[in-house]
Amino acid sequence: MGELVIHRVEKKYLNHNGNPSKNPSFQLYPMNLSIQEGEFFGIIGPSGCGKTTFLKCIAGLILPDSGNVLLGKKNLTYVPPEKRPFSMVFQQPLLFPHLKVIDNVSFGLKMQGINKKVRFDKAKDMLQAVGLSGYELRHPYELSGGQQQRVSLARAIIMNPKVLFLDEPFSALDPDLRQEMRELVKQLHQTFKVTVLMVTHDREEAFQLADRLAIMHEGKLLQVGTPKNCYEKPDHIKVAQFLGSKNMIEGVVSKNKFIGKYFEVSLGYNLMNKTKGWLIIRPELFKRMCPNDLNQTVNNVHIQSFTGRIKEVSYRSGFVHYKVDIKGQSLYVIETNQSDLPLVNDQVTLQLNIKKLHFIPQ
């Protein structure tokens, strides 16, 4: 098969005057992406950023204005979706209400003209794989939302697709069920070795499942990389914002020092003078000093200390989140639960490894 390559795929939608070229109502800017065989790839971005449109352009449900979709050496750009080796699971299960579960699962095989016995045998195996053995003769209305989505997954995987598209497949489910479905998808991905392209606005979901991520914003791909890389080294302030960076401080670099409105810190690496941008400090990089440690001398030149006053504290499932005011700059800190919970208005000293700071030039 080979990799799935998306080369300069672009799509514009008409504005109110019916003119696509000037001020289109929505535009998917030229997209380039390469997804390896067997990879679990996530496209993440806020609602309305064009994720689903992009996915449908790849699936063939929307014809792009320009660009190419290639699978291995085969150009699929103008191949109709029914002839592409792709399957898709949508946000809603979209099961056909008049068909029983087994008929829904084997729908694609029926369209391929495969005889009833063979397709039913395969459908039964697939239902077993998604944990729905014994549900063959039920109608969709007799299933819960989670079960319907499992049937939808079975219907997609039975086609033995080269690429499986997941379009926010768990967003309509409750949190427990969502977690259960994520594990099921991960397991099915490993069992069937299928390439998966998932679209979601749920960071947690993307981080849990994807080998690599692409972050989209307003019709543009901002960054592609591993979840760790995207989180720790965002290329764009929008990426940092979307991935939940709490401490984004605007400022300028001068003599390897970052100077914000209220906050200054030496940078652990060289940057051109007068570069404007944002300093990203991940909340978990701070280390709160115990009163006993304060008198000890820090020999590491990369560790800097800051003293401030705690403004807010909250305890969330094993982690303590708090806001510290350091000379007028509010900084967000997350630390694993320690025996001495900080209190509001406490004075604290925080240590920061400046080598782990990240600067995004404007």
Added chain:
Amino acid sequence: MNMWQKGNPYLYVLPAVFFMIIFFFGGILQGVLQSLGVSIFHDDAQFTFKAYQELAQSIDFWQSLSLTFKIAFLSTLLSALLGMIIAFILFIISLKAYNTNRFPFLYRIFQYPLVIPHLAAGYLFLLLLMQSGWLSRISFQLGWIEEIYQFPILVNDTFGWGIILTYTWKEAPFITLMVYPVLLRVHKSWYEVARLYGSNMIKFLKNVAFPLVLPAWLSSIFIVFAFTFSAFEIPYLLGVTYPQLLPVYSFELFMHGGWEERSQSLALNIILAFITGILGIISYLLSKRWLSSERRGWE
């Protein structure tokens, strides 16, 4: 106070119920009684099945019944097929159209025949299809026929083409009107799902859309059949003098026959109502047994 509030809705509909009982059920009751020889206006009337027996022995009745069935069947068949095809065309356009704002206009075009009364439609088709009618004259002017009498006889013909065509023109939009709103509830996303799993438009219509609209289609087919089987105006205007369709035959017996034939006329009406009722029950049982499980969870 509470009792008054509970009873209030029933009081509001009481006038309508009253008139319904008097004119509808009262009329039916009177028809049944008169068909059985019982009359509230004649003291010497006797209970008898004579009218039904005479009808059963009448060749005219059987010919009329068979013609009525034939015309109702063909009208319903053509309307059902045409109505469904129009509904599917509108549905396909709505699936393919990116901007559906202008779409209702097209839908309205197919609704116009609905607002034209049957009598007017009958007259329109008479003017349109008779040998000295518009189509015949247009064909003559275009040189397709040498004389207007070469135009095929389509109205007042023994087969009943005029009636069938008029009914098809009138009832096909009704079928569309019944089916299309159901089709609109078929998600566009279902079409996308079907396409991704190897289905083209024809396969999608056959395997997904058609089974979903089948209940609405069958219901509307029954209504059209019941109507075309028992309606009067169009066969009266476009039919032939012999054999007549049952409603016309009944009317003629009632208006132009003697007093003794009035019982037969009413017996005919009772038979018409009975056949329609039987068809209704069959349709209901069919939809209840066969289709109910498919409707649930969607309708």
